[in-house]
Amino acid sequence: MSRPASYTGTATVDNAKAKDFEDSFDPLKWPATAPYLWTDTYLITQVAPTASDLPLNRSDPPDRDPPLDQWTNRRLFEGAVFGGILYRNILQTSLVKTPNPLAPTTISLDYEQVECLDALAYRSFDGGIDLDFGNGSAVENPAGTQVKLTVSKTVHFTQPKPVSHDVNLLAHIMVPLSFDFWLHCGLFI
């Protein structure tokens, strides 16, 4: 069995604000910024505190909630393209901006996989993931002149089984690439 790909990235950016990296860490912005990496992301409608919030037929998309500026412990749907394979992933996520969403000096994103909806009808190649967690943060220094970025991600793929080895190999390219994407997002506004 392939081992998970696990990476940590750090960057220090001078002449930058934490707010510059809002789009980097907001998963709801990713499909617009990088349609070549994500097809769709949205917060899932909460049914009840103990419910899964997911449709019984996992080929159906979960119900969509309106976007928020920040949130804690909400389930998020992501349609992520990975080596040409579409993964429909459900993540437990928190996006927190402090001291407030309008003028944040710290932005943090935490995510952990809940389930990969690996049964999308009509596409024989949709994939499965059994491990996907990580976090990212942008922290502004007190002078407001520098931002420290820290990102980490661990992921492991199980489907499509005939090419799962390839996809796990590809993770060693895609995970560093996703870190670069977050950095570019903040630099080129």
Added chain:
Amino acid sequence: MSEQPGRDAAAPGGAGKSGNGDHEPPGPPAGGTKLPSAQAEEWHRALISVYYYGRQNQGILGRHAPPIGVRSLAYALSVLHHAPVGPVRMALADICRTRAARPTSLTLKSAMDTLLDSYKRHLRRVNADERILGALTSQFEGIFSHVPLDPEEAYAKALGYMVQIEPNQRRNGPPPSIASYSVTSS
């Protein structure tokens, strides 16, 4: 370009092949889940291919054949020439990083020149004049005038030159610059 063992695809701009005939989309999407456009899929594959070729001899990637989705470098560069500026910037900065790790690679030098041409194509659209574009070429060549060069330093320099030349819509102060950057396997 001799370092191109990857699986190839159809003509630039087309939907292409996935490299595995069993994994073509046979029909329409179900249930309203958005699928990537054919163009977005090609940009995706082109970008990961550039990232792959810079690392193909390193670590775990060096012990295996090119994974699914990876195209030949020449094909990837031709797709990126018509891609939006975002993936072009990412590919150009990354090829500078990987070229710093393999400074004698003529393939990576050629790839950098091609990506720089693609990037300058975007800059011409926002009216960058030829004198500025010429200076940009010199800056990118200058990244490699001192070897050995730390790959992350080359990456930061490449990003810095692009940040300086592109107008920023939000900031009034000096352009951001990368003081440090590193990615490590854990």
